[in-house]
Amino acid sequence: MNRADLQVDGDGRLRHFLTVEGLHRDLLVEILDTAESFLGVVEQSVKKVPLLRGKTIVNLFFEASTRTRTTFELAAKRLSADVLNIHVDASATIKGETLLDTLRNLEAMHCDMFVVRHADSGTAHFFAQHAAPHVSVINAGDGRHAHPTQALLDMLTIRRHKGDFGRLRVVIVGDILHSRVARSQIHALNILGAGEVRVVAPRTLLPVQAHTLGVHVFHDLEAGIRDADVIIMLRLQRERMRGALLPSAHEYFRLYGLTAQRLGLAHPDAIVMHPGPINRGVEMDSQVADGAHSVILEQVHYGIAVRMAVMSLAMRRRLPGAEVREQEAG
Numbered sequence: 411m412n413r414a415d416l417q418v419d420g421d422g423r424l425r426h427f428l429t430v431e432g433l434h435r436d437l438l439v440e441i442l443d444t445a446e447s448f449l450g451v452v453e454q455s456v457k458k459v460p461l462l463r464g465k466t467i468v469n470l471f472f473e474a475s476t477r478t479r480t481t482f483e484l485a486a487k488r489l490s491a492d493v494l495n496i497h498v499d500a501s502a503t504i505k506g507e508t509l510l511d512t513l514r515n516l517e518a519m520h521c522d523m524f525v526v527r528h529a530d531s532g533t534a535h536f537f538a539q540h541a542a543p544h545v546s547v548i549n550a551g552d553g554r555h556a557h558p559t560q561a562l563l564d565m566l567t568i569r570r571h572k573g574d575f576g577r578l579r580v581v582i583v584g585d586i587l588h589s590r591v592a593r594s595q596i597h598a599l600n601i602l603g604a605g606e607v608r609v610v611a612p613r614t615l616l617p618v619q620a621h622t623l624g625v626h627v628f629h630d631l632e633a634g635i636r637d638a639d640v641i642i643m644l645r646l647q648r649e650r651m652r653g654a655l656l657p658s659a660h661e662y663f664r665l666y667g668l669t670a671q672r673l674g675l676a677h678p679d680a681i682v683m684h685p686g687p688i689n690r691g692v693e694m695d696s697q698v699a700d701g702a703h704s705v706i707l708e709q710v711h712y713g714i715a716v717r718m719a720v721m722s723l724a725m726r727r728r729l730p731g732a733e734v735r736e737q738e739a740g
């Protein structure tokens with residue numbers, strides 16, 4: 411069974427959210443539209459809707475995270491779910507418990523959804539394969555493989571600023587090789603029909619088969635960002651680098667850092683994005699990070715709505731009557 415099959419039920423509705431790869435355009439659009447409908451919730455004086463009241467969601471983070479974990483937690487709380495945060499240091503896996511034991515124990519506590527981040531690619535998929543039928547698994551980042559909710563919050567940010575994807579030139583700059591974000595963004599942009607997707611990186615930070623991902627490859631930043639509508643800067647993922655792939659951070663900034671002057675080569679209305687955390691003076695200077703083109707903090711804001719959308723859609727099949735319909739469907 412491939413990952414897309416595991417993610418959707420027979421009617422094409424979301425069951426787990428593990429990767430963007432292989433998903434249908436309509437499903438991505440449904441997630442984005444649902445997220446739009448949640449944007450108003452945070453502006454209400456009571457920032458909650460009762461959609462997941464009585465459900466228990468576990469944030470299971472085996473790897474450090476600030477933005478992603480807190481926005482998943484806020485999203486769950488705004489849907490009125492009960493949320494449990496399980497920290498790596500306090501978890502039993504360091505005492506030798508296997509991932510499967512962890513899953514079975516949490517299921518025995520009647521949890522309904524797991525949000526999983528792990529340094530190893532495939533962990534969320536492993537959970538989804540072994541989870542009880544009523545449990546949903548959301549991938550919050552697995553190794554270098556995928557970070558689907560990040561990609562969709564980026565798509566929502568782009569759509570709200572730029573509208574139709576078909577006319578857009580989107581440029582992703584930096585450490586593509588180690589980036590689960592870039593991989594998920596490239597899939598999402600291609601599925602949503604972006605006009606052109608470019609990647610800009612030194613050869614040492616590109617996957618060997620980069621051109622097969624459906625992107626145009628550039629090694630020169632100034633050529634790559636020319637006339638861009640959207641520029642997505644990536645962090646140097648040093649924790650994933652084995653060996654010296656870069657001369658120095660200073661040298662990297664000299665060649666690949668986004669400055670106001672370089673930004674001038676892009677479309678005058680270009681937006682600048684970054685999944686965070688930013689290394690100021692390495693990927694971009696502060697003038698750009700805090701400047702008029704930057705939508706980096708909007709990405710964080712949209713992250714909550716997108717995570718609310720994914721959680722509520724994955725749980726939708728569990729509304730009263732849904733299980734009976736599922737059984738009937740075979």
Ligand code: NCD
Pocket residue numbers: 477478551557560590591644645647685686687
């Ligand atoms: C990204 C991640 O963890 O993959 N960050 C995030 O989710 N906000 C990118 C990164 O760490 O550079």
